[in-house]
Amino acid sequence: MSALLGLQCHLCKTMFPAEALYVCDKCLGPLEPVYDYRAIRLTREEIERRPKNLWRYRELLPIVGRPRTGFNSGFTPLVRCDRLAVHLGVSELYIKDDSVNHPTLSYKDRVVSVAATRAIELGFQVLACASTGNLANSVAAHAARLGVDCCVFIPDNLEAGKLLGSAIFNPTILAIAGNYDDVNRLCTQVADRYGWGFVNINLRSYYAEGAKTYGFEIAEQLGWKYPRHLVAPVAGGTLLPRIVRGLRELREIGLVDGDLPRVYAAQAAGCAPVVRALEAGLDYPEPVRPDTIAKSIAIGNPADGYQVVQTVKSTGGSGAAVSDAQIIEAIQLLAQTEGIFTEPAGGTTLAATIDLVKRGVIPRDESIVVCVTGNGYKTSEVVAGKLVEPVRLTRAFKDFESWWAGRSAEAFALRQTV
Numbered sequence: 001m002s003a004l005l006g007l008q009c010h011l012c013k014t015m016f017p018a019e020a021l022y023v024c025d026k027c028l029g030p031l032e033p034v035y036d037y038r039a040i041r042l043t044r045e046e047i048e049r050r051p052k053n054l055w056r057y058r059e060l061l062p063i064v065g066r067p068r069t070g071f072n073s074g075f076t077p078l079v080r081c082d083r084l085a086v087h088l089g090v091s092e093l094y095i096k097d098d099s100v101n102h103p104t105l106s107y108k109d110r111v112v113s114v115a116a117t118r119a120i121e122l123g124f125q126v127l128a129c130a131s132t133g134n135l136a137n138s139v140a141a142h143a144a145r146l147g148v149d150c151c152v153f154i155p156d157n158l159e160a161g162k163l164l165g166s167a168i169f170n171p172t173i174l175a176i177a178g179n180y181d182d183v184n185r186l187c188t189q190v191a192d193r194y195g196w197g198f199v200n201i202n203l204r205s206y207y208a209e210g211a212k213t214y215g216f217e218i219a220e221q222l223g224w225k226y227p228r229h230l231v232a233p234v235a236g237g238t239l240l241p242r243i244v245r246g247l248r249e250l251r252e253i254g255l256v257d258g259d260l261p262r263v264y265a266a267q268a269a270g271c272a273p274v275v276r277a278l279e280a281g282l283d284y285p286e287p288v289r290p291d292t293i294a295k296s297i298a299i300g301n302p303a304d305g306y307q308v309v310q311t312v313k314s315t316g317g318s319g320a321a322v323s324d325a326q327i328i329e330a331i332q333l334l335a336q337t338e339g340i341f342t343e344p345a346g347g348t349t350l351a352a353t354i355d356l357v358k359r360g361v362i363p364r365d366e367s368i369v370v371c372v373t374g375n376g377y378k379t380s381e382v383v384a385g386k387l388v389e390p391v392r393l394t395r396a397f398k399d400f401e402s403w404w405a406g407r408s409a410e411a412f413a414l415r416q417t418v
Contacts, residue, residue: 002064003039007031007205010307018062020122020197022204030304031205032245033062037252044224044255054110054213060249061213062206063117069142070113072102074213078221078369084337088357092367094227095334096218098374099342103141104165105375106134106343107214111238114210115199116142124197126151130187131200132180132235132296133162134374139199140169151196153183159295161378179290181301200236204303211239212246218369219247219256228366230261231353233345233373234274234319235297237304240265241311243371261369264362265312265319266352268292268327268344271300274308275319283309293324293382294344296374318361320352327351331376331383341376349373 007016011029021031040059050056054074055067077097085093098107112135119127127143128151129135136152143150150171154163155178166173176183184201191198199207219226226247232240244263250256267275270292273285285305290298302308312319322330324344331347334340342350353370356362376383393399 003035003037003059004062004064005034005036008034018064020124020202022202030307033205033209035060035249037249040253042253042255044220047220047255054113054210057213057216060216060246060253061114062209063114063121065121067113068117068120069145070109070117073109073113074101075217076101078218079338079340081338084334087333087337088354088364090357090362090364090368094218094222094367094369095338095340095372096214096369097340097372098214099340099346099372099376103145104134104137105378106138107211107239107371107373108134108138109142110213111135111207111210112138112142112199115197115203115207116146118206119197119199119203120146120148122197122203124195124203125149126194126196128152128187128190128196128198129200130154130180130184130198132298133158133165133378134296135200136171136173137162137165137169137378140166140171143171144169153187153190155179155183155295157295159379159381161380162296165378180299181287184303200238200303204238208238208242208304211242212249214239214371215243215246216250218243219250222367224256226256226258227261227369229264229317229362229368230371231264231266231349231356231362231368232371233297233349234265234267234302234308235299235345237274237302237308239371239373241304241307244311244315260315262362263312263315263317264352264356265308265317266349267319267321268294268297268348269321269323270294271298272319272321273300274302274305274312275321277305277309278312278319285309292327292344294327294348295379296343296345297348318356320355320361322348322351322355326355328382328386330354332386334372335376340372342372343374343376343379344382345374346372346376 009024271290287301330351
């Protein structure tokens, strides 16, 4: 039985029916689902007995029937990173690793599972999106599983791995000359005219709720408690506010106690409207034109920017904007210390964490969760030419011996100088 009551404007609190609506017709504020929390009777033990996917939190998600897809999405690892913690000089560090999410290796599989299920419930025949890559991959994959038509709109300069990650599922792909904000404006017009189910436009109210499961899992995997600090990447602004909303909901229904974590927004310096707004004390981010290798979070006019700013402020957090060079260094550091290969969005989050720790904003002796939302194999171009090259030898054993002797001599000489 669904606890979903309808949609409510985040700003003026006007109520709307649970339909394909995403903006308030009175104040133009964003809409979000509202639940009857008193009707939700969930225990930790019941959740823990359920399949390890995002639907284990079904009562807190905005669908009215049975889930239609995403049965292997979610419940990704929360990795305790002791080697990385030592490197950073902190005591307790975790990576929430959605780079291994199913089926398309990013956190988008969470939000699309919910949006696609709700799209079927509302009768949509075409599933679509505006995307910087990961969302297009996920929408195409889930549409293929559901057997519905799919059309994804992308900027025409996406990484080859992300283009491939959509094309393999055989959607219609429209590559638009322009950046994500240009693509999104076009898609808003298409959604209004043709009535397609755009997961991040007219279905955004439901899509965004899927991001709460990222927060639900963190609390459950920490033994039903909150971390002290949480660092999340910010693109359109879906993820960070919904993580906090999810953590609040767990407290609302009695599954977790205590204070919410301080939450920090991570952005690339080449596209940091939210971080700049936080630094300037603004309520609304001012749009910027993106210029960064972190294309998956290169959204200059974030749809939920206001909500991100308000959420960060409400938890006592802040933000950090990091250079492309710092992002690449963080990608390499995470791979070399913990064996996790993240795309630039995850590199941004780790680089921001490093910056926040160095500046003393995040104390070194308190628990920290860093959100990694996508897989580095999709964006391998960003580290090309920056990694160790293979040593090329013939098949002769004597060549190996000669190389090994030279390497051993170099290592010995290095130890003598230390």
